[in-house]
Amino acid sequence: MQLNMWCHYQIRKLIFKTKKVIMKKILILSILLCSLFGLTSCDKEEIETYKATDNIYFPLAVFPAYNNGPLIDSTGFSFSFDKASITGRVYMLPIRVQGKVSAVDRKIKVSVDPASTAVLGTHFSLPENIVLHAGKEIDSIPVTVKRTLDLKDKSVTLVLNLEENEFFTVNMKDKVTNVLTQKKINYTRFKLTFTDKLMQPISWQTGTFGVFTAKKLFLMCDLMNLEPEMFNLPTTAPGLSIPEVLYYGSFMKRYLADQKANGNTIYEEDGKEMFFP
Known part of the structure; x- marks a missing residue:
C-alpha cells in the first residue's frame, strides 16, 4: 500500500515537472516570436518613413533658437541700435528638411507673400538660387535687408512662403497653439519685420x-x-x-x-x- 502511494506521488511529481518545463518553453518561444514581430514592424516603419516625401519647413516653429526659448514663425529687428555706417544686414533664416539627407544640392522654392509690405529690390533681396546644400538637414536662407531712409519713419514686413517643387513637399502647414483663440503657428510661412525707428529694447528694465x-x-x-x-x-x-x-x-x-x-x-x-x- 505504501509502495503504491509512493509510486503515485513520484508519477504526479514527474508530470508536474514536465508540465512546468513545457510551459517555460512555451513562454520563451512566445517572447521570441513577439520580439521577432516587433523587429519586423520596426523595419517596416523605417522603410515607410524613408519612402515618405521630404518636407521643407522653418524649424524655429518647431525647435527654439535657444534653451527654453519660444517657438516662433515671425521675428523682427531695428537698425536703430547699429552704427550709422551700417547700411544693411544679412538675416540667416533657418530651414530644415523632414526626411532624408541628399548627396547633392537641392533647390528650394520660396515666394514672397502678397501680404509683404517690404519691397523686393528696395528693402530686401534674396539669392537667385536658394538651396539645401548637399549633406545637410539644416541650412539657411540669406535674406539681405537694406537700411533705407524710409525705415526711419516706419516698419516693413517681409513674408516668405515655402512652396512645393520637384525636391520637396510642404505638408507641414500649421498647428493650433491656442484652442480658445485658435491662434496658429505656421511651419512654411515666416514673417520678418524690420525698421530703423528706435524703439524700447525688449530687455529694457x-x-x-x-x-x-x-x-x-x-x-x-x-x-x-x-x-x-x-x-x-x-x-x-x-x-x-x-x-x-x-x-x-x-x-x-x-x-x-x-x-x-x-x-x-x-x-x-x-x-x-x-x-x-
Whole structure:
C-alpha cells in the first residue's frame, strides 16, 4: 500500500515537472516570436518613413533658437541700435528638411507673400538660387535687408512662403497653439519685420532704468562701454543678469547726481532732466 502511494506521488511529481518545463518553453518561444514581430514592424516603419516625401519647413516653429526659448514663425529687428555706417544686414533664416539627407544640392522654392509690405529690390533681396546644400538637414536662407531712409519713419514686413517643387513637399502647414483663440503657428510661412525707428529694447528694465529714451540708452552705453543692441536680446543673454542690470542703473544714478552737483545737469532731448530711479 505504501509502495503504491509512493509510486503515485513520484508519477504526479514527474508530470508536474514536465508540465512546468513545457510551459517555460512555451513562454520563451512566445517572447521570441513577439520580439521577432516587433523587429519586423520596426523595419517596416523605417522603410515607410524613408519612402515618405521630404518636407521643407522653418524649424524655429518647431525647435527654439535657444534653451527654453519660444517657438516662433515671425521675428523682427531695428537698425536703430547699429552704427550709422551700417547700411544693411544679412538675416540667416533657418530651414530644415523632414526626411532624408541628399548627396547633392537641392533647390528650394520660396515666394514672397502678397501680404509683404517690404519691397523686393528696395528693402530686401534674396539669392537667385536658394538651396539645401548637399549633406545637410539644416541650412539657411540669406535674406539681405537694406537700411533705407524710409525705415526711419516706419516698419516693413517681409513674408516668405515655402512652396512645393520637384525636391520637396510642404505638408507641414500649421498647428493650433491656442484652442480658445485658435491662434496658429505656421511651419512654411515666416514673417520678418524690420525698421530703423528706435524703439524700447525688449530687455529694457523700466524699474531700474526708468522711462526709455534714446539719449539715455546711448549715454549709458558710452559711459560703460556697452553695446546698445545687447538690450534688445533676451534677458538671459550675457551682460543682462539681474546683478549687472542693477549695477548699470546704480552707476547711471550716481553719474547723474555727480554731474548735477558739478553744475552739469544732464537733460533729455525734450528738455526734461534725465532720471534713473
